[in-house]
Amino acid sequence: MRRGPTFWIVLLAVAAAALGLWLEYRRQHPSQIDGVTIAVVGDMAPDATWLSTDGKPRPLKDWRGKKVLINFWATWCGPCRQEMPLLSAAAKGASDHGVMILGVAEDIAPAVRAHLLKDPVAYPIVIGASDAPGGSLSFGNTRQVLPYSVLVGADGRILRRKMGTFSEAELAEWLAP
Structure with a gap:
């Protein structure tokens, strides 16, 4: 033919x-920006290690076996600060269902410690750099906006990603068992 x-x-x-x-x-x-590998939904979460506010290493694998909502934020980010009370209130009930909320501050430690003294939260806060492995960029935040959230499954795979703040209903949906 x-x-x-x-x-x-x-x-x-x-x-x-x-x-x-x-x-x-x-x-x-x-898949990469400036040498940082970018994870997408379905990928294993990056092998991240952050620092606690008192300088101790906190690897993401410490929370393996639980769903983890990672919320990237900074003290200079108004929407981030407005969202924190909602996350704090949700953290109390979420842990009963095997879901952990973790705040990753892309900021300097003294500013984070000062902010938490003034406005404490009911979930762990760690400190990381946005462009380092374990920063929001490696979790898919290619637009580099905050707040940025990622839901990691108990198996370590990225389930969801979100730019911007949560509504109460949306957060409840993300944290449902």
Whole structure:
């Protein structure tokens, strides 16, 4: 069967469109930025180790076996500070269902400690750098906005990601057993 020129033009157009879609997807979902590997939903969470507010290492694997809602925030981020009381109230009930809330401050330790003295929360806070392994970038925050949250399953896989603050209903859905 001989194929006419229309067939080849259509085939070339489809191939070009597929390549364009793939390139746009890779641009919006890069696998690496500045040497930091970017995890996506379904991937294992990065092998992150942060520092507690008193300087002790806290690896993410300490919470393996539980679902962990990781909330990246900073003291200079107004929406982050507004969201913290909601997260704090939710943390009390979530731990009864095997879900842990963890705050990762992408900030300097003295500012974090001062903020927590003034406005304590009912969930652990650790300190990390945004562009380091374990920073929000490695968890998929390619737009570098805060707050940024990630839900990690008990098996260590990333289940969900969110840019921006939670509503009460949305947070309840994320924390449901």
